[in-house]
Amino acid sequence: MKTSDSKYCKCLYFTANSLARKIDKLAQESWSKVGLSPSHAYLLMMVLEEPGIQPGFLADHLQLQPSTVTRLIEKLEEKKLLVRTTEGKMTNVYPTPKGKELLPKLKECLNEFYTRYSAILGKEESTKLVQTMGKVADKLV
Amino acid sequence: MKTSDSKYCKCLYFTANSLARKIDKLAQESWSKVGLSPSHAYLLMMVLEEPGIQPGFLADHLQLQPSTVTRLIEKLEEKKLLVRTTEGKMTNVYPTPKGKELLPKLKECLNEFYTRYSAILGKEESTKLVQTMGKVADKLV
DNA sequence: TTTTAATATTTGTATATACAATTAATGGAA
DNA sequence: TTCCATTAATTGTATATACAAATATTAAAA
Numbered sequence: 001m002k003t004s005d006s007k008y009c010k011c012l013y014f015t016a017n018s019l020a021r022k023i024d025k026l027a028q029e030s031w032s033k034v035g036l037s038p039s040h041a042y043l044l045m046m047v048l049e050e051p052g053i054q055p056g057f058l059a060d061h062l063q064l065q066p067s068t069v070t071r072l073i074e075k076l077e078e079k080k081l082l083v084r085t086t087e088g089k090m091t092n093v094y095p096t097p098k099g100k101e102l103l104p105k106l107k108e109c110l111n112e113f114y115t116r117y118s119a120i121l122g123k124e125e126s127t128k129l130v131q132t133m134g135k136v137a138d139k140l141v
Numbered sequence: 142m143k144t145s146d147s148k149y150c151k152c153l154y155f156t157a158n159s160l161a162r163k164i165d166k167l168a169q170e171s172w173s174k175v176g177l178s179p180s181h182a183y184l185l186m187m188v189l190e191e192p193g194i195q196p197g198f199l200a201d202h203l204q205l206q207p208s209t210v211t212r213l214i215e216k217l218e219e220k221k222l223l224v225r226t227t228e229g230k231m232t233n234v235y236p237t238p239k240g241k242e243l244l245p246k247l248k249e250c251l252n253e254f255y256t257r258y259s260a261i262l263g264k265e266e267s268t269k270l271v272q273t274m275g276k277v278a279d280k281l282v
Numbered sequence: 283t284t285t286t287a288a289t290a291t292t293t294g295t296a297t298a299t300a301c302a303a304t305t306a307a308t309g310g311a312a
Numbered sequence: 313t314t315c316c317a318t319t320a321a322t323t324g325t326a327t328a329t330a331c332a333a334a335t336a337t338t339a340a341a342a
Contacts, residue, residue, distance in 0.1 A: 003278035020161035022281040137144035230337040
């Protein structure tokens with residue numbers, strides 16, 4: 001059934017969640033090649049871009065709770081894709097060699113994801129949508 | 142941090158999820174009075190509107206997996222807000238008296254939610270947003 | 283009529299996420 | 313210098329959600 005045929009198609013809660021789940025599914029498919037969920041993949045990409053980055057910074061930029069970030073890191077550590085070092089109250093997160101090797105594939109996934117959704121939605125349309133949603137999210141802090 | 146200040150503010154996955162989580166939070170607050178999560182509340186409202194409704198229908202309209210709907214119903218059954226009767230392979234879901242009593246409060250919550258988000262986003266703006274997101278979700282089936 | 287395919291729902295299991303409490307460390311005030 | 317408040321991160325626990333498999337029933341085909 002289409003989202004707009006639902007009883008609750010006019011409700012913001014409903015529509016936003018429905019959309020997010022569909023996008024999530026598309027993203028999951030795009031990143032399945034590297035065996036990571038989109039969130040794990042984005043976190044790993046941030047660490048690859050800024051080795052030594054701190055969990056709090058990751059939480060800010062991924063807009064996730066610190067505890068969630070800890071859990072994501074744990075999993076990526078289990079997979080030997082990154083490591084944590086703790087000095088004082090600070091923690092630094094670094095990619096492992098195995099994690100670094102993954103970078104090209106991660107970029108491919110990101111590209112595929114972008115290609116897929118812009119093929120469906122149109123490039124301009126999707127850029128616009130992202131902007132709109134971003135603005136709205138900002139207001140809702 | 143604002144969503145649009147994030148490293149990933151231009152990514153559809155990121156923005157859609159960030160937005161959905163913020164809306165979800167607002168919705169949770171709005172429905173906390175009745176002690177239900179938004180999903181549970183919407184399901185209950187559908188049952189109140191169409192007593193005897195079937196899980197498959199609920200899944201379609203809430204755009205959730207059948208298994209998820211089963212779990213939501215289970216919880217509402219525990220809370221004595223609705224009951225299931227099974228005939229053959231079909232299941233019918235009915236509100237209990239306690240569930241029916243809740244209707245006015247549920248409507249209040251829905252109203253509060255609407256009032257709150259349209260106060261922040263503007264009535265027209267939010268209506269437009271819902272439409273846009275609905276259309277996009279339709280394309281992403 | 284018997285067998286097979288399709289359908290509706292539920293279970294088992296896994297996951298991402300959050301909140302609240304906890305731990306540990308730092309920096310400022312007494 | 314010692315104590316307290318703030319900060320960074322983690323842990324315990326709970327939740328909504330999904331997927332895949334199982335169950336049970338109905339409809340269709342042989």
